[in-house]
Amino acid sequence: MAADDDAPDPIEDAAARWAVEQDAGLTDEGIAALEQWLGSDSRHPPAFEKARAAWRFMGHPAIRSEVAQRRLSEPPLPGYPPVGRPGGKRKWIAPAIAASIALVVVGTIRDWPTALQSDAMTATGEQRTLTLADGSQVRLNTDSAISIDYQTDRRIVHVLKGEAAFSVARDPQRPFSVEAKGGSTTALGTRFIVDRHADTTQVTVTQHSVRVAAPGFGASTAIVKEGQSVAYGKSGIGSIHAIDANAASAWTRKRLVFVDQPLRDVVAELNRYHPGFIVIIGTDLGDRRVSGIFRTNNPVAALDTLQASLKLGSTRLTDRVIFIHR
Known part of the structure; x- marks a missing residue:
């Protein structure tokens, strides 16, 4: 063994x-x-x-x-x-x-309360693709969970935590909606991503369009089209803005794409896939700009590349606990 x-x-x-x-x-x-x-x-x-x-x-x-x-x-x-x-x-x-x-x-301690509610769940660093009963597909990102509620007149998926990409099978008789944090995203023949954060939920459309509704936050709605993204939260639905759909969906291909991003944001994203602890020592280091494409299944290798290119040092207690410094 x-x-x-x-x-x-x-x-x-x-x-x-x-x-x-x-x-x-x-x-x-x-x-x-x-x-x-x-x-x-x-x-x-x-x-x-x-x-x-x-x-x-x-x-x-x-x-x-x-x-x-x-x-x-x-x-x-x-x-x-x-x-x-x-x-x-x-x-x-x-x-x-x-x-x-x-x-x-x-490593990570499993979130048992969420696990008991979920129909599918991923651990830190894990990704998983599911084919639902109607042929629709859901790809779960790292540390994510969903529950499925299919009925005769509607199809509902709840994002309990994390991020999921949806490819929806057409069925005019049963609308397909994704619910998270009191809001919903209804497919209009489409592919889209729902990312549930602590305070907000981000909806990104990679094909066709969706209708986003936040009835618990002032009954606001918005149509979000291909190549656009929007966030909703307690204050309602934010402004719709254009995004690079290929970069936004890169994680579904086990890639992370960064273009002129602060190092602190890059490390924060790598931490989502790392079953451990990566910390930047020094506020000024977090301001350093980074561009690159990295694999989601090897965040330590990505960190090695960043460290070499930015000429930074690191102290490690195994690859689980990593401190980035000058």
Whole structure:
């Protein structure tokens, strides 16, 4: 049986947590346990040094904000019983350890509440194409979920989270609509993409046209044509604007296209496909402009290319936790 590349590495796991505990201040018992662990295997010291290098960046405000949202239980360190210690650093040690473990050795934690509601769901970095009962096709992007509600007089697909591209089979007797965040997008013989964000839903048309309605936000409607995009949210439907349909649908071909985009936006998009944690250290670096075409199924390779072309450095705790800096 082939090894699972995403399986937890117990050495990297322990090294990451030892680095955090050492930074917080070890007791005499903890120092002895760390020394014993370092001397018990020749692989432990280099793993520990690598973890310490990555941990230097963990105090950055952007990272603290991110790790504060993570939740994961902490198994005890090898040979060191979990003993609470006073001190300011200890206040955020738990979520920081949780983040390093979650991102380095566990990856994404499945969204079970959404999974229970969905008929189809993808993990981070996964894409999936479904053929529905009427012959329509749906391609789910990374970390996305839908539920299907086909009835005798209508066809409804709910985007529960993430992004989905639709290719609709014609059936004049049963309109095809996609619902997300209280609004709906009805196909008028078409191909289109619905991307559900936290506050808004983006509708992009790649063939023919759709009717977008946001009845919960002032009963506004709009006809969006091929090569156009529009967003709706609590304030209603925004302005319709032209887009590059080929670039907008590139993810359906496992590609990401960027034309003169800020590095922070590019990294944010790569993070959608990366089962880990990529952070830019330094606000000015995020302003650097980027153009390129990258594969969705290898965000780390895309990051390597960006790093080389922009002459940037990186510190990595495996390929799961990556800090981009000068």
